[in-house]
């Protein structure tokens with residue numbers, strides 16, 4: 001069934017009050033709901049409430065049991081026939097949280113009962129109008145055995161608690177803020193708590209509590225510090241204060257996504273909240289900081305102002321990702337954060353936008369909303385908000401968000417409402433800009449330049465085009481802000497546009513933003529003393545592909561001298577990509593004939609390694625070759641095996657040529673320095689581990705010894721894991737001889753730390769050396785693997801299919817399709833247990849059109865196999881049928 005945005009109708013009834021009583025027993029739970037319903041419009045002959053996998057035990061309207069002609073149970077619906085204008089609906093249902101492997105609704109993760117309701121999980125708890133524009137006042141009573149579940153939590157404030165007979169007890173929570181049911185949460189279990197508090201700008205004391213299993217109490221400090229930083233930051237940057245007396249976070253091991261912003265009671269995947277130096281990498285620390293902030297920021301962008309319907313998902317997610325990205329930028333290095341986010345966007349979101357599941361950030365239709373928690377909704381959505389913020393500038397943007405929050409507080413609204421608030425405070429016309437919300441696909445800019453020595457005029461001719469996507473073949477032009485500067489021999493050139501009075505542009509001297517709103521436009525700069533190199537799309541000012549015929553000398557100039565850090569990185573990537581493409585062109589049947597990489601790449605790297613004051617993380621990212629996934633995105637027909645070979649060849653060459661300075665990085669690194677997750681220290685580790693990875697490509701015994709020394713003496717997981725990874729990935733026999741033992745030692749040391757075991761599984765699933773399919777099959781059979789745990793599945797199956805292209809697409813020696821078959825087998829096995837995760841795993845196969853006939857055909861064959869699985873979930877069915 002497809003749902004369409006154009007069919008939206010406001011709800012026939014409001015639910016003014018929602019009273020829940022959830023009684024948890026071993027193997028079954030009982031939910032009694034009392035809903036105060038009030039008709040919103042004219043006559044309603046039938047009212048359909050959502051409900052799935054519920055066993056209805058009792059139903060009453062205004063305390064009268066219903067007869068069979070007053071209601072019926074349809075597929076997933078409870079239909080009330082001729083309901084009164086205002087009434088109390090009472091239902092009692094039985095559910096089985098212990099059997100709930102979908103991790104939606106009320107389920108049990110290890111010893112903890114918890115809920116996940118977004119988007120449509122509440123209907124697995126009770127009959128309800130499960131849609132975000134129905135906002136209600138919730139009271140929740142939970143009861144359970146005191147020994148099993150000493151802690152009972154729900155949204156809002158605790159209003160009552162006490163003991164019952166038979167060793168049971170109860171707690172009653174009331175949430176004073178009206179909310180849609182997707183923000184409902186409850187938790188019951190044996191949890192330990194870390195407590196702190198925060199005083200808001202206006203003086204409200206807020207109790208902060210992080211609930212975890214006792215064994216994890218030593219891993220909560222970073223999340224708590226991040227939470228307090230986020231609370232302060234949202235007050236300072238957006239003027240947003242917290243609005244309850246208590247804020248709780250609960251960590252559970254089985255969770256489909258990263259975390260969930262339930263009002264006052266965020267529920268987190270352990271991977272996004274637990275952190276300590278010995279077990280968590282720098283990337284892990286950063287993820288915790290980012291996700292804690294993201295969920296906290298939702299309290300305003302999502303909860304106080306929510307979505308009218310699920311087509312508006314990016315209203316809260318795009319905005320909140322933008323907010324958390326700016327927060328992380330402020331806590332660390334803004335340029336580094338930008339580089340990381342853009343690399344991810346261009347590799348993965350661009351691929352989504354070019355594939356069969358491409359959709360606008362506000363889709364016009366969907367079959368299964370869970371499939372739309374995508375990189376497009378989240379990351380591209382954040383890019384669109386970033387463009388708006390940059391077009392307005394900080395003061396106006398703040399005015400606009402203030403107006404948005406004030407105007408729509410307590411409402412369920414649309415993306416137009418958001419843009420309208422920004423238009424109202426700025427007087428800007430965003431009618432063309434709105435197309436970013438309604439058209440999918442990545443626009444491509446083609447830029448050509450022209451310099452006239454006589455008139456000293458320099459012209460940029462810019463055209464845009466966007467490839468057809470499934471929902472729309474013919475794209476209208478986008479409004480594209482292009483931040484730019486011009487680099488001359490002597491430095492940056494002052495920018496004066498010829499038709500200045502016609503252009504409404506900022507006047508600052510060497511940096512400005514051109515606004516492209518038509519299919520083709522030219523911008524003429526005057527008084528340009530020499531032919532410059534243009535630095536375009538600085539800071540990645542729009543989520544587009546840029547084509548400009550840069551010479552390699554141009555790129556060298558940009559890499560070494562541009563004032564924009566992002567574009568320096570970008571120039572290095574382009575230079576490296578060009579050299580890898582040279583290697584691809586020289587590849588005939590696995591032999592690289594007469595290939596020597598362009599020396600300018602090495603020359604740039606050498607200079608960067610010597611540059612004083614260059615951020616170590618930026619240096620690391622500038623040295624890092626584009627990933628195989630990113631290179632693949634640039635090819636018209638992807639040959640993953642050739643890409644792997646070409647990139648490896650260039651990397652090996654760099655490792656040899658830069659042996660000395662890379663070794664110096666390693667030797668200068670202080671292994672004993674106490675771990676801190678500060679930007680400077682993270683950068684130092686990133687650079688050291690990048691150098692180590694290069695050196696371990698073709699190491700001598702001394703380098704291998706150094707790697708082992710780093711593995712053994714590391715005082716933190718970042719260094720320990722990087723050393724083990726470098727050892728395992730190395731193709732050198734010197735490394736291969738000892739890698740298996742080191743892997744076994746690592747497991748023996750960390751087998752009781754589930755999150756470390758995930759990393760151990762993932763590093764093997766990512767290993768590009770031959771034999772990948774057999775390796776992941778062995779991992780599935782390993783005692784460390786848990787077949788129902790999403791983190792474990794992602795670490796093995798997800799990582800293999802997405803981050804090990806040479807093995808996924810290469811299969812085994814005996815069977816070139818073994819990787820595809822492996823993935824399809826896993827999807828089919830998982831689909832009936834956890835459809836959300838199964839559907840997500842399918843993604844790499846959906847890209848079959850990007851490969852040659854044989855590979856593409858084999859991938860397609862596995863999609864067909866999945867499609868014909870009896871009882872396939874609607875989640876998987878949507879992905880498969882749209883991609884065939």
Ligand code: ARG
Nearest residue numbers: 118119257259260261370373
């Ligand atoms: N709103 C959550 C977040 O972004 C994600 C929840 C997604 N849940 C799901 N079942 N798809 O923070």
Ligand code: ZN
Nearest residue numbers: 294298317320
């Ligand atoms: Zn979110």
